[in-house]
Amino acid sequence: MTYRPLVATLTLFALGLAGCAPAPEDAPAAEPTPAEEAAPAPTVSVEEIADGVHRFAYNNHRSLFIVTDDGVLATDPQSTAAAERYLEEIRRITDAPIQYLVYSHHHGDHASGGAVFGDDVTVVSHENVVGHLDEPGMEDVRAPDETFADEMTLTIGDVDVELAHLGHSETDSNLILHVPSRRLAFVVDTYLVGELPWRNMASGDLDGWLAALQTIAEYDVDQIVPGHGDEVGTTEHARELIEYLETLKAAVAERMADGQSLEEIQASLTLPEYAGWVRYDEHFGLNIEGVHRELSEQAQ
Numbered sequence: 001m002t003y004r005p006l007v008a009t010l011t012l013f014a015l016g017l018a019g020c021a022p023a024p025e026d027a028p029a030a031e032p033t034p035a036e037e038a039a040p041a042p043t044v045s046v047e048e049i050a051d052g053v054h055r056f057a058y059n060n061h062r063s064l065f066i067v068t069d070d071g072v073l074a075t076d077p078q079s080t081a082a083a084e085r086y087l088e089e090i091r092r093i094t095d096a097p098i099q100y101l102v103y104s105h106h107h108g109d110h111a112s113g114g115a116v117f118g119d120d121v122t123v124v125s126h127e128n129v130v131g132h133l134d135e136p137g138m139e140d141v142r143a144p145d146e147t148f149a150d151e152m153t154l155t156i157g158d159v160d161v162e163l164a165h166l167g168h169s170e171t172d173s174n175l176i177l178h179v180p181s182r183r184l185a186f187v188v189d190t191y192l193v194g195e196l197p198w199r200n201m202a203s204g205d206l207d208g209w210l211a212a213l214q215t216i217a218e219y220d221v222d223q224i225v226p227g228h229g230d231e232v233g234t235t236e237h238a239r240e241l242i243e244y245l246e247t248l249k250a251a252v253a254e255r256m257a258d259g260q261s262l263e264e265i266q267a268s269l270t271l272p273e274y275a276g277w278v279r280y281d282e283h284f285g286l287n288i289e290g291v292h293r294e295l296s297e298q299a300q
């Protein structure tokens, strides 16, 4: 297969939605808000990042879809409104049937809206998604038809798509979607490119998250597509995120050992080397809270 670097069809409908951040992931009931659902002009783009592999961007959320002559594999419908647009964009490119819809993880701002894709599509996810279906924010999440525990390979046309569970990382249901023939992977929320983890990492397991990032860092790929942000990254960004989390963990642990309270740590700790990362100002204090929570639990 020929590998084509970053380029291609870019459709932008940017009408003043800059700064439209997604609702918090630790409160999935709130996302997307009715106001966001009703927003008249979402920012939408579709970009072919490798042969037949496209990235769909809807406001700040990203999904990947793979087009072959025989069928399409899509990921993360995001919401009913996003999925309607997503389907339209897929249909601009191909009439081939959509065979699979894969959830990157259970969070409602990524997994909602699957009903739009119709009854013929097979919804695939990690098995832990099922246990979250009755939680708030999951009302529009269609139940998976097929689940897996550790690994699963889906074949779409002549393309193999390997799914692997990443353990309990950002949540207990995250997977890595790997397309070996295109030398790329898609990882949502556990992996970010120059961006802080979301708020206080409420559904996360810090050590599991670090282990997952180690696994991601070892993939033999040229591109890793995250679920947020404009950049497509590489394994180097997994290593950077490991370094950030380990630096933060060590700094919080040291201050806890000195008897500082969470509030004292939040008031005094800064990591200026990460000040240029996306949402540092907004989320750094909350990241401290998340690490503090995990270390307190581990100490018990």
Ligand SMILES: [Zn+2]
Pocket (backbone or CB within 6 Å): 025, 105, 107, 170, 171, 188, 189
């Ligand atoms: Zn998430």
